[in-house]
Amino acid sequence: MSSITSAKANVLVVGSGGVGTMAAFALEKGGKASVTAVLRSNFAAVQQSGFDIKSLDHGDIQAWRPSAIRNSVPNTATDATAQPYDFIVVTTKNIADIAPSVAEIIAPAVSPGHTAIALVQNGLNIERPLIAAFPSNPIISGVSFIGATEEKPGTIRHDDHDVLLVGAFANPNIAPQASAAAAKIFSDMYGSCPGIDVIYEPDVRFTRWRKLLYNASFNSVATILRMDTSRMRISEHVIDDLIRPVMLEIRATAAAAGVELPMELVDRMITVDTFEAFFKPSMCQDIEKGNYIEFENIVGEPLREAERLGVHTPALKVIYGLLKGLQWQRMEAKGLVKIPLVSEPGMKYGSKPRVVT
Amino acid sequence: MSSITSAKANVLVVGSGGVGTMAAFALEKGGKASVTAVLRSNFAAVQQSGFDIKSLDHGDIQAWRPSAIRNSVPNTATDATAQPYDFIVVTTKNIADIAPSVAEIIAPAVSPGHTAIALVQNGLNIERPLIAAFPSNPIISGVSFIGATEEKPGTIRHDDHDVLLVGAFANPNIAPQASAAAAKIFSDMYGSCPGIDVIYEPDVRFTRWRKLLYNASFNSVATILRMDTSRMRISEHVIDDLIRPVMLEIRATAAAAGVELPMELVDRMITVDTFEAFFKPSMCQDIEKGNYIEFENIVGEPLREAERLGVHTPALKVIYGLLKGLQWQRMEAKGLVKIPLVSEPGMKYGSKPRVVT
Structure with missing residues (x-):
């Protein structure tokens, strides 16, 4: 301009x-x-x-x-x-x-x-x-x-x-x-x-990676579980088993990309939402409304960055696979995916002759 | 007896x-x-x-x-x-x-x-x-x-x-x-x-590990996505990104526990369900009916075996965390978990003073 x-x-x-x-x-x-x-x-x-x-x-x-x-x-x-x-x-x-x-x-x-x-x-x-x-x-x-x-x-x-x-x-x-x-x-x-x-x-990269700390973790897990962030915090294990590991993978990927997210940001981000709001992040709201979810930019891109940079992000990879499955179900609901009623020749995972084991 | x-x-x-x-x-x-x-x-x-x-x-x-x-x-x-x-x-x-x-x-x-x-x-x-x-x-x-x-x-x-x-x-x-x-x-x-x-x-161990190949993967992912196994196969990416990696982690854990599951079992198990049945495995049926899910024996125990034996099973760990989150929601629905409306002193992830970043 x-x-x-x-x-x-x-x-x-x-x-x-x-x-x-x-x-x-x-x-x-x-x-x-x-x-x-x-x-x-x-x-x-x-x-x-x-x-x-x-x-x-x-x-x-x-x-x-x-x-x-x-x-x-x-x-x-x-x-x-x-x-x-x-x-x-x-x-x-x-x-x-x-x-x-x-x-x-x-x-x-x-x-x-x-x-x-x-x-x-x-x-x-x-x-x-x-x-x-x-x-x-x-x-x-x-x-x-x-x-x-x-x-x-x-x-x-x-x-x-x-x-x-x-x-x-x-x-x-x-x-x-x-x-x-x-x-x-x-x-x-x-x-x-x-x-x-x-x-x-x-430098916009710091801010965008910092927001990914929240979005790749809370927004994704909320979408998969249809769970608000306060309930995740009450359960404790959703934070310990899912949110924090994903945040740490995002932090490691950001570091490899040259963006240092201080460790205390992780702890601060875990309690960033007002507890009393029982807030459901945006993708969770979208999935509940029947909308598509913007998981490719929120999870897919950091995952591809991690793979490009050689950072091991196994939790992000599973989260990505699940979100892609949810998006695929939404595509079916909106008519973008057709479901064959019987197994068709050439299908990668169609019917195979049954082998008794 | x-x-x-x-x-x-x-x-x-x-x-x-x-x-x-x-x-x-x-x-x-x-x-x-x-x-x-x-x-x-x-x-x-x-x-x-x-x-x-x-x-x-x-x-x-x-x-x-x-x-x-x-x-x-x-x-x-x-x-x-x-x-x-x-x-x-x-x-x-x-x-x-x-x-x-x-x-x-x-x-x-x-x-x-x-x-x-x-x-x-x-x-x-x-x-x-x-x-x-x-x-x-x-x-x-x-x-x-x-x-x-x-x-x-x-x-x-x-x-x-x-x-x-x-x-x-x-x-x-x-x-x-x-x-x-x-x-x-x-x-x-x-x-x-x-x-x-x-x-x-x-030797019952072989059979039980072999059945885990299916249950830890298909039964778990079906429960999280509410998806039948035929749709997973049609999508292809649900198999490639989730089902197969979990099966491979189960196979590696079984091997460390002394049970060799032949690699061809993995491929055979992926197409084991009759395609035309659009089958939803048992835990998926349970979650849809509002029942508790038996994820601790199907995912929790192999995960604990893997940790005990030093086998790296990151996908299984995320799947476990998500299933535990679903079970926790079910416990809330059945009155076993009480949700505080405001943050209470002593909560591990309660409200923290907001720090402007």
Whole structure:
């Protein structure tokens, strides 16, 4: 993003659930951005009545509207009503193994060499497919600690303080200063909204690995067991047998990748959730709602990093296999997998002649 | 069991679901046993109408009754109507971590130095608590391949051929010949029923480890994912990432324990289930019914053997941790675990002062 084309930055927010709506709100309220929100299931509700927001940072807001809403990602090459975007902020889930990809979703709105793409999403290496698809664009990392949920279409409950860590992903095709500049502008633009903590970070890798400590362990095990993190802590053995070993494997992998996560972070992360909240992490909520889970970026990528770096991560490997099994069941439920009723020739594990032993 | 006290052996069958009822039926039909069946939930139904059995080995049988039924384990020391039992056949699930134990359940009916105890149950080392409780009694291993289900109280569907592998567990307190003799009598008595395959085996360890190949892998993963074994085979990755690695760890542990399971057994076991059956193994059925799961003998014991023998079994360890988490949730549902609503002093993983990082 070499320059901003108007007094206010032209920003497209893709993914307008709780996190996306609060991002759109903060960017508009900060006064430095004009936001177009891409809405899906809530488009009709918001078009008619705007957003209803109950926010611990901003109070109760009725019938709030961003500068513009759309029900699909605009094609800036062909749509004369869509000006080139200075920033695209992506707050969707990142389901790497199910099409369409994030790059495919946003492609029509990306101006090569101009649009900075901010990924406010979980996981490791999520920038790689974006750099591959848009080699000349800055890619920005956003790690969000907000708690915000869309309770019904257009109605948002924002109940945990908006803290956003922002920095540039390394894009080898463009100057590091250019990436950093885009991240700083985004950070300043978002942080101009009162009541929000935006922290600019020169090295995003530490933050992303640190968040993996939590996500690869608590988020994964919660998904497999459908268990909140407080019950895990009450049981003790779920922490001792599963959460801590996975955290230690993530820590070892991060170290091999050059990111030192202090050991005390592990202990601190175990009790990071408010006990009384009986919190179910995001993938657990997704599996219970019948959604796909973003396990490839949360577990698959650190596992592949570990294998690449020669780090032994056996617990992560089993957790990954189980999450992949759960995703496969979801794919069957959504019609992406067909189940043959009888064993068919050529099946790897079809019927074999029975040998009596 | 030094001698049998009458023309027919006096046999108590504890656990009268599908497997137990078909065992009682076979023992009676063989003509060498007089069976008392201990019934629980189906006592009233069977007292009134007997068992209704549809059996692929024995045909359709209406209103069948064993020689006697009881609604609790009789105390042979105080109950004049209960003669000492030559054999107690235990076909209950073996839930090692939830009281009462098998030893506690059968204790009132065990005559020290006389009653032979046949455990027709899954898992490893299940004889140890019985030897500890009844040091002078022979303990018999039964590995059953029957398919039999109680569809409603007193109604049994027997749809997979009754094959029983019988041998003596090693009891260091009594002569091996005495244990073997009891196992041979039991084997002969059960095998006298037409249409049944009873195989006497001098070394039961091979069979029990071999069955663990299946149970520690398929039965465990099916329980965690609620997935039938055919879908695992269709997915391929569930077999490659989870089933086969667990089987290889079981095989390595068995080898360290002196039991060589040929490598081709692993491949053969992967396709052992009839593909078209879309079979859910027993623990998966239990978790879906809201029952406790017998994971301690199926996964916990081989894991403890591996740790004792210095065998690295990381997949088994994660699988064990997850199954223990599922059992803990079941304990909560049944009121054995109380959930504090707020963090309490002294909790290992209670609330900690929040440190901003």
